[in-house]
Amino acid sequence: MKTVVKTPARPRAKSVEGESARSPRYTAPALEKGLDILDVLVDTADGYTLNELSVKLGRTVSEIFRMVVTLERRGYVQGDHNDRYTLTLKLFEMAHRQQPIRSLTAVALPLLRDLANLTRQSCHLSIYHSGRVAVIAQVDSPERWSFGMKVGAVMGLTDTSSGHVLLAFRDPAERARMLAAHTRVEGEIEIGHEQLSALLDDVRANGHEFVPSRQMRGVTNVAFPVIGNTGDAIAAVNVPYLERIDQKINPEFGDVCRMVGEMAARLSALMGFSGYNLETE
Incomplete structure (x- = not known):
């Protein structure tokens, strides 16, 4: 399965003559x-x-x-x-009360609940926040066992699937700003600039990332971007997939990937984006 995201043309930013963000007129x-x-x-x-x-x-x-x-x-x-x-956590709580995040969470939660019930897996929604990735919504698997991220948890920007799709679906200038503000979390795995650039190019070409977790053995991350009306990733949907090895029959990995992609496309459409298509190869 390949995700094709058709991004709209971007207007050029206008500069204001005689003003510089690096030279503030007033200080406090x-x-x-x-x-x-x-x-x-x-x-x-x-x-x-x-x-x-x-x-x-x-x-x-x-x-x-x-x-x-x-x-x-x-x-x-x-x-x-x-x-x-x-x-x-007050700063995070303040950001979470911000209207765009509240609106995104309110729209996403019913879809996340449906996704958890269909896939029998936990799932979460993350955003870029101050050089890291922050979980803003999460739904547990309905199974007896589940693995999930806590709401409010912060993750690495460069060594997580959520971080990769958030970076991959930004224009080069915005991606550079995000990486410049990157703040490492405890245990974050280092990655070279060239290796990261190649990885993000692959994620963007594929439209998603399916990869074994770099933090937890036995977990496979299935991550798709949520695209806003400007064509940029505004969030990431992630299912930390756990494979059942007993006699209980759950949806297979390929089916889970398809369901996550469909959910991300639906949420993107609700956020005003219309160029999100899933193609099966």
Whole structure:
């Protein structure tokens, strides 16, 4: 099975004479300090003490102390008994309340439930978020055993099937911006630029990725892009396929792949895209 995605022509971006995003006209030093703290904490699962934060930011402890206390009071960071600070899920929750994501999730969930029931497999929907892949919706398999991703979980951008289809179905400039913002997750497998480029070209040519999981043995990922009305991937549908080896008869792998592709095409159509066709070779 091959997926053919006919993307519409893209308008050229217009530049504004005399303005540069790299040379801001106005600055807010206090706000920038707070954002710098959030940016640093994104990169750690174990958190940092105030002293470690000061070293990372190149600022004194007295400069950042009130910022950290304010961020903790507002629920953006949390401190443990060792005075190590980590991010909470508040930023993710805020992004999840954003209208486009809420709309996408609301439309996708009934289709994900149907897909789980038809395939007898778990499935999830992911988006690109701040250099990583974030799970925004998930439905468990109706079977006794299932394997799935938690809503809110973050995954690697360059070593997951969801990340690959999200990257493959973006224009080169946007793909470069996504990779420039790439933030590694714990355990993420490194991949060279040329190898990644060739892999993404294959994913785009095929319209999907079917590949053994790079994180869990015995799982085969079946990932398709959800295409928006601009022709870009706005999300990825993924089924972490588990093969039954007992006498229970479930849909075969090829049938599961077809069902996932059909679901992604339906969701893309609901998102305003009309060029998503599934061809069987």
